[in-house]
Structure formats: structure tokens, C-alpha cells
Amino acid sequence: MYHRGMNRVSLSFVLAPLLLVAVACSSNPTPAAAPTTAAPTAAAPAAAKPTVAPAASQPSASAAVAASPAASPVGAASPAAVASPAAQAAAPSAPAAGGGAWNVAVVGPYTGALAASGASFKAGAQLYVDQQNAKGGWVGKQIQLQFVDEGNSDAGSAATAAQKVATDPSVLVVVGHFSSSSALAAGPIYQKAEIPLVVTTASSPAVTQGGNQWLFRTGTTAVLEGRNAVDLMKKLGKSKLAIVFNSADFGKAQDSFVGSAVKAAGFQVVSENDYQPGAQDFSSIVSKLKDVQPDAVWMGMYDTEGGPFVQQASAAGLETTFLGSGALLTDDFLKLAGAAAEGVYSDSVSTAVQAQKSPDLAAFLKAYNDAYHQDPDGFAELMYSDFEIIGQAVTAGGTDRKSLRDKLATTKSFKDANNIGAFDDNRDGLATERQASVVKNGRWELYATFSP
Amino acid sequence: MNLFIDQTVNGLSIGAAYALIGLGLTMIFGILRLLHMAHGAVYMVAGFVGYSVAIGLTRDFAPVLVMAMVGGLALGLLVERTAFYPLKNAPHYAPMISTLGLALVLGEVARLIWGPQRHPFQVALTLGVLRLGPIAIPGIRLAIMGCAVGLMLCLQLWLTRTMNGRAVRATAMDASAALLLGINTERMVLVVFAVASALAGAAAVLLSMLFGSIDTGIGDNILVAAFTAALLGGVGNVVGTMLGGILLGLAGAYAAGYLPPGFSDAAPTVVLLVVLLLRPSGLLGRRESLAT
Numbered sequence: 001m002y003h004r005g006m007n008r009v010s011l012s013f014v015l016a017p018l019l020l021v022a023v024a025c026s027s028n029p030t031p032a033a034a035p036t037t038a039a040p041t042a043a044a045p046a047a048a049k050p051t052v053a054p055a056a057s058q059p060s061a062s063a064a065v066a067a068s069p070a071a072s073p074v075g076a077a078s079p080a081a082v083a084s085p086a087a088q089a090a091a092p093s094a095p096a097a098g099g100g101a102w103n104v105a106v107v108g109p110y111t112g113a114l115a116a117s118g119a120s121f122k123a124g125a126q127l128y129v130d131q132q133n134a135k136g137g138w139v140g141k142q143i144q145l146q147f148v149d150e151g152n153s154d155a156g157s158a159a160t161a162a163q164k165v166a167t168d169p170s171v172l173v174v175v176g177h178f179s180s181s182s183a184l185a186a187g188p189i190y191q192k193a194e195i196p197l198v199v200t201t202a203s204s205p206a207v208t209q210g211g212n213q214w215l216f217r218t219g220t221t222a223v224l225e226g227r228n229a230v231d232l233m234k235k236l237g238k239s240k241l242a243i244v245f246n247s248a249d250f251g252k253a254q255d256s257f258v259g260s261a262v263k264a265a266g267f268q269v270v271s272e273n274d275y276q277p278g279a280q281d282f283s284s285i286v287s288k289l290k291d292v293q294p295d296a297v298w299m300g301m302y303d304t305e306g307g308p309f310v311q312q313a314s315a316a317g318l319e320t321t322f323l324g325s326g327a328l329l330t331d332d333f334l335k336l337a338g339a340a341a342e343g344v345y346s347d348s349v350s351t352a353v354q355a356q357k358s359p360d361l362a363a364f365l366k367a368y369n370d371a372y373h374q375d376p377d378g379f380a381e382l383m384y385s386d387f388e389i390i391g392q393a394v395t396a397g398g399t400d401r402k403s404l405r406d407k408l409a410t411t412k413s414f415k416d417a418n419n420i421g422a423f424d425d426n427r428d429g430l431a432t433e434r435q436a437s438v439v440k441n442g443r444w445e446l447y448a449t450f451s452p
Numbered sequence: 453m454n455l456f457i458d459q460t461v462n463g464l465s466i467g468a469a470y471a472l473i474g475l476g477l478t479m480i481f482g483i484l485r486l487l488h489m490a491h492g493a494v495y496m497v498a499g500f501v502g503y504s505v506a507i508g509l510t511r512d513f514a515p516v517l518v519m520a521m522v523g524g525l526a527l528g529l530l531v532e533r534t535a536f537y538p539l540k541n542a543p544h545y546a547p548m549i550s551t552l553g554l555a556l557v558l559g560e561v562a563r564l565i566w567g568p569q570r571h572p573f574q575v576a577l578t579l580g581v582l583r584l585g586p587i588a589i590p591g592i593r594l595a596i597m598g599c600a601v602g603l604m605l606c607l608q609l610w611l612t613r614t615m616n617g618r619a620v621r622a623t624a625m626d627a628s629a630a631l632l633l634g635i636n637t638e639r640m641v642l643v644v645f646a647v648a649s650a651l652a653g654a655a656a657v658l659l660s661m662l663f664g665s666i667d668t669g670i671g672d673n674i675l676v677a678a679f680t681a682a683l684l685g686g687v688g689n690v691v692g693t694m695l696g697g698i699l700l701g702l703a704g705a706y707a708a709g710y711l712p713p714g715f716s717d718a719a720p721t722v723v724l725l726v727v728l729l730l731r732p733s734g735l736l737g738r739r740e741s742l743a744t
Contacts, residue, residue: 284708
């Protein structure tokens with residue numbers, strides 16, 4: 001039609017499969033996917049939208065539409081977050097980059113399926129910086145935040161974000177990189193640029209095993225989660241475990257470390273199932289689990305995947321007990337899972353629960369509620385805690401990249417809301433408390449405390 | 453055995469929905485010989501129209517479905533007017549670029565309106581479970597298959613038995629000759645976009661209900677699946693696309709049921725490669741197949 005010759009068909013036939021392959025690659029979050037997603041604006045739309053990745057090589061005009069602060073070029077002032085608590089907190093931050101301010105880049109998934117977690121990153125960081133700047137900043141200089149988007153937190157988008165940050169000479173330190181895939185892809189880039197990177201949520205043990213002296217991790221690891229899984233199974237009297245995991249690095253680490261810990265403890269792993277990150281449909285996995293009948297299922301899943309999974313499993317009549325990583329400990333999980341969330345376990349506890357024992361956390365909880373009128377989730381708390389640690393290292397003399405790295409590596413007595421204290425030889429934080437939660441009456445509540 | 457039956461039901465229901473979306477692509481390709489890269493975005497936005505109805509007005513199934521279809525239809529016309537019609541004299545790859553651009557715009561606008569996070573999608577439709585001896589088929593899956601098959605039958609009847617449908621096929625067969633015969637070919641193109649996009653809207657509501665969630669990224673994976681369905685069956689071929697969608701759904705479900713982790717995601721691609729190797733123009737593919 002449009003009075004066009006019919007024989008133009010052939011090129012379209014050639015292009016369609018090519019495009020398809022490109023898209024198939026970009027939705028697979030391995031480093032090999034980098035070329036397709038590593039477009040300038042991959043951070044904003046492309047990561048969440050693998051199909052449009054080829055077009056993301058358009059300039060960042062499209063990113064501007066996203067109202068995504070992070071998508072704007074490095075150095076731009078950070079406007080409000082997308083429909084997030086940070087929106088209210090995004091008071092005019094410090095003026096232009098450079099000279100008079102410490103420039104800290106916070107890389108997170110501000111768009112895409114993990115955007116709610118990204119919003120928590122922002123909120124936690126912004127709260128700390130607003131408080132600290134009111135007290136005069138770090139050693140007399142204000143702190144300026146720069147939010148850089150990493151879309152779905154896949155390797156390709158993370159590498160793009162990291163490249164952008166690494167070329168900015170004013171950046172003192174980078175915090176964030178949400179997923180394990182992201183941290184693994186970004187680590188070497190900052191190492192080469194000699195910028196300290198503090199990651200929090202990336203839990204794959206591989207993240208800190210590359211010998212990268214510039215990378216620190218404050219959060220938990222899949223090794224610890226393996227021990228937690230064993231303790232949870234013992235306490236609940238379960239012996240046949242199935243594992244459902246996200247096929248990115250985060251999920252693979254969960255599968256391998258939880259699986260091996262559980263087997264070493266003498267339990268059975270009866271079924272292992274993976275799915276593409278961001279999947280909506282878990283029906284085939286649910287059918288398989290109904291066939292295998294595990295008495296517990298470990299979810300190596302993010303909250304926005306775990307919620308629909310639990311909901312679909314319950315709708316299909318799968319009767320088992322769900323256990324999962326700390327990534328499930330959010331309101332989004334509760335909303336998406338609905339009534340099926342009841343009785344789901346997570347091997348982590350909410351800030352509100354921890355705050356009952358820690359005055360520091362109680363203060364944070366109150367300040368957060370004052371600023372955002374809601375409780376923080378674990379991501380906001382960890383981000384805040386990271387900034388406390390970095391602040392102490394800067395104050396102790398870590399005023400340039402190299403000395404900051406050294407202070408982070410050698411200080412043995414950090415004081416922070418999350419009780420990290422110090423980093424070990426692998427530059428992993430030494431958090432000691434192991435606790436688990438359960439959903440009761442639509443809320444995450446403390447279930448048990450395990451011996452360290 | 454139960455696992456096999458369960459996975460078959462899973463595959464058929466998901467595949468039927470893939471086919472609904474693939475049909476839109478295949479019809480548009482059939483009549484214009486052009487690829488519509490914004491079809492996934494249309495699917496996503498239409499789904500969010502249904503979501504807005506569900507949270508704002510009523511959770512009843514029928515209005516949610518109808519409004520999503522109407523939303524899809526309107527958006528389809530908009531796509532034709534903005535991304536195809538102005539480029540009617542441009543080289544044939546131009547609309548591929550313009551629709552990709554439009555997909556980005558729609559995605560970002562949707563993120564501005566509905567936010568980037570994943571939302572629960574709940575519609576008040578309680579369907580029981582159909583039990584045939586040891587086999588239990590959830591009502592919602594039957595409903596999806598029923599809706600999809602019903603819509604596809606209507607489409608096939610419309611294309612073959614009505615004046616408008618015949619005009620569409622005539623336009624697909626030879627636009628110039630159709631024009632000479634007095635067919636308003638431009639209007640036929642609009643009709644095809646309207647129908648294709650309304651089907652995508654229906655699929656968006658059906659799948660979001662089934663999965664219990666919706667987010668602004670859903671259009672992308674589905675576009676890949678719909679393309680695969682269309683390629684499997686033969687682009688431009690309506691019946692072929694239905695078969696392709698169902699084959700794709702079954703391949704995905706059996707793979708998830710029986711293959712070890714790491715392999716299951718590759719299965720649909722392998723099926724596609726094998727089919728294209730053996731039959732390069734798809735299962736039922738022929739050049740001007742919408743016309744036949």
C-alpha cells in the first residue's frame with residue numbers, strides 16, 4: 001500500500017530477524033549484551049526496554065522526556081526523582097560541580113522494573129546529604145550528589161553509567177550499582193579510573209573476588225544468605241528445597257550459594273528454575289513446582305518479580321513455604337503478592353525492626369519519616385549507612401580518591417547505622433547480625449535471630 | 453503426565469495471547485509491507501488504559517477489556533497518522549525508524565503518567581477451575597484461549613466474508629489495482645491499524661490479568677515474542693501467525709518444564725531458527741499471503 005512496490009519485502013525480511021537477534025541479546029544481561037545497550041541513553045529507556053535499545057543511540061533527548069534526573073549528563077544538578085519520596089526531598093542541592101563541593105555519584109536503577117529500589121537509593125542518599133550539609137558538610141565543604149541512572153541494572157547499562165562517571169574528574173567517590181551484574185561490569189571501569197566504589201546491594205560473592213582494591217561492599221553476600229537459608233529451613237523443619245532464581249548474576253549467585261549450603265547441610269535441592277530478569281510470567285515454573293512438590297522454595301528474586309511469582313503460585317494452588325533473599329523486604333513485594341504474601345520469609349529485617357535495638361537507626365527512622373512521611377526500606381537504610389562510612393573516611397583525611405580508598409580499607413571502627421564497623425581483607429563489610437522476617441497481617445515482622 | 457498437561461495449558465494460553473499480538477504485526481505487514489516497531493508500545497499503553505479503568509472506575513472485566521481495546525484502537529490510528537502516513541513516499545525502512553522513535557516516546561510518556569515501577573493488576577473476574585478427571589485447567593486460562601480464538605475467528609471471518617475485509621485483502625494483494633477498482637485504500641490501512649491495535653489492547657489486558665502485574669517495560673519482550681510468532685508462521689499470513697504464536701508458547705512452556713535452568717530461555721529461539729532453516733518464509737509463509 002501507499003503505492004509501494006511489493007518487492008521491497010525482502011529487505012524487511014532480512015532486517016526483522018536481525019533486529020530480533022539484537023533484541024534477544026540485549027535482554028540477556030551478560031556482558032555480551034553490552035554493545036546493544038551501551039548507547040548513550042541506555043540508562044533511561046533502553047534498559048527497561050530491550051526492544052528499543054537499537055534506537056537508544058539517539059541523543060539524550062529521549063532521556064530528558066523521562067524526567068529522569070540521572071539520565072541527564074554528568075554534572076547536571078539533580079532534579080526531583082520520578083514519583084518517589086526523593087521528590088519531596090530534592091531540595092535545591094548544592095550549586096555547580098567542582099571547586100567548592102564534594103561530588104559523589106550515586107548510580108542506581110532509577111527507571112525500569114527496579115525503579116522503586118532506585119528511588120530508595122536516592123531518598124537515603126539525599127537525606128544524609130541534606131542533614132550533613134546543614135551541619136557544614138564534610139570538613140567544611142558541602143556535599144553534592146549526582147544521580148546516574150543504570151536502567152534495569154544490567155551489565156550494559158551499568159557499564160555506560162560507569163563510563164560516564166569515570167570521565168568526570170570532579171567525582172570523589174561512587175556509591176551504588178544496584179545489582180551484581182551491574183557491580184561486576186562497573187568495578188573494572190572505576191578501578192582503571194582509580195575512583196573508589198562502594199557497593200551495597202550487589203550480593204554475588206564474585207563482586208569482591210576480582211582483587212579490585214578500589215571496590216568496597218557494605219551489604220550482605222550470597223554466602224551469608226546460604227547460611228540463612230539453612231537456618232531458616234532447620235527452624236521451619238523443611239528438608240526439600242526448590243530454588244527459583246533470576247538468571248542475572250544476582251540470581252545465579254543465589255542459586256549456587258544457597259544450593260550448595262543447603263546440600264552441605266544434608267537437605268535436598270529438588271528443583272532449580274531460572275527466568276529472565278524482569279519476567280512477569282512464572283506459570284511454567286509454578287507448574288513444575290507443583291509436580292516436584294518441594295516443602296520450601298528459595299526465591300533468589302527481586303521484589304517486583306517475587307511478588308507476582310508468589311501471587312501466581314498461590315492462584316495455581318501450589319502449597320509450600322516461600323523463603324527468599326533480603327531483596328524481597330519491600331512494600332512493593334507486599335503490594336504485588338497481595339494476600340499471597342502472608343507467611344513468606346525473608347532472611348533480612350526491616351529498618352523499623354532493627355531500630356528497636358539501635359538508637360542510631362531509630363534516629364535515622366525518625367528523620368526519614370519526617371522527610372518522606374513513610375518508613376525506609378533496606379535500600380534507603382544501606383545507602384544512608386554507606387554515606388556515614390564515607391563521611392568518616394573523608395573526615396579522617398580521605399580527601400582525595402587515593403587517600404579515601406586507603407582510609408576505607410584501613411579504618412577499623414566505622415560507626416554507622418548498619419553496624420558494618422570495618423572492611424575485611426576482601427573489602428567486604430563485617431556485618432554480624434543475622435535475622436529473618438516473615439509477613440504477618442500484610443507487614444514484614446521479625447521472625448528469628450540466628451547466631452552469627 | 454500432569455506436568456505435561458499443565459505445561460500444555462500454559463503454553464496454549466500464552467501462545468494464544470502471543471498470536472493476538474503477532475496478528476497485528478502480520479496484518480500491518482500484509483497490507484503495507486512495513487514493520488511496525490511500536491506495536492509493543494501500543495500493547496503496553498493500551499494495557500495501562502485498562503489498568504487505569506481498573507483502579508479508577510471499575511474492576512469489572514468487560515469495561516476494562518473494552519476500554520483497553522478502544523485505547524489501543526485510538527493509539528493505532530495515531531501511530532498510522534504520525535509514523536506511517538507522513539512517510540508514505542519515503543524508503544521502506546523509514547517507518548521502521550519512525551515507529552522505533554514513537555515507541556521510545558510512548559514508553560517515556562507512559563513512565564511519566566504511570567511511573568516506572570511495577571503495579572499489581574487486578575480485575576474482578578473470579579473463574580473456577582475446569583476439572584476433567586485428573587486434569588485441572590484454570591478458568592482464566594480458558595478465558596484467555598477463548599477470547600483469543602474468538603477474536604481470531606472474528607478476524608478471519610471479517611477478512612474473508614465481509615466487504616471491508618475483502619477490500620483489505622484486495623489492498624494487500626495489489627494496492628494500485630484496488631485503488632482503480634474504487635477501494636479507498638488509505639481507509640483500509642486505517643482499518644487495519646485500528647483492528648490490529650485493538651487486538652493488542654485485548655491481549656494486554658488478558659496477559660496482565662493472568663500475570664497479576666503491569667509495568668512500562670512489558671511491550672518490549674512481547675514485541676519480540678510477537679515478531680517471533682509472525683516469523684514462525686510466515687509474516688503476512690494470518691493463520692500462520694496463529695500457529696506460530698501457539699508453537700512459540702508451547703516451546704517456552706515445555707522448555708521451562710523439562711530443560712535445566714539456563715537452557716529454557718533459548719528454546720523459543722531454537723525453534724525459530726529450525727523453522728526458518730527448513731522453511732525460510734515461515735510455516736505457512738508466502739509472499740502475498742494476507743491476500744490469499
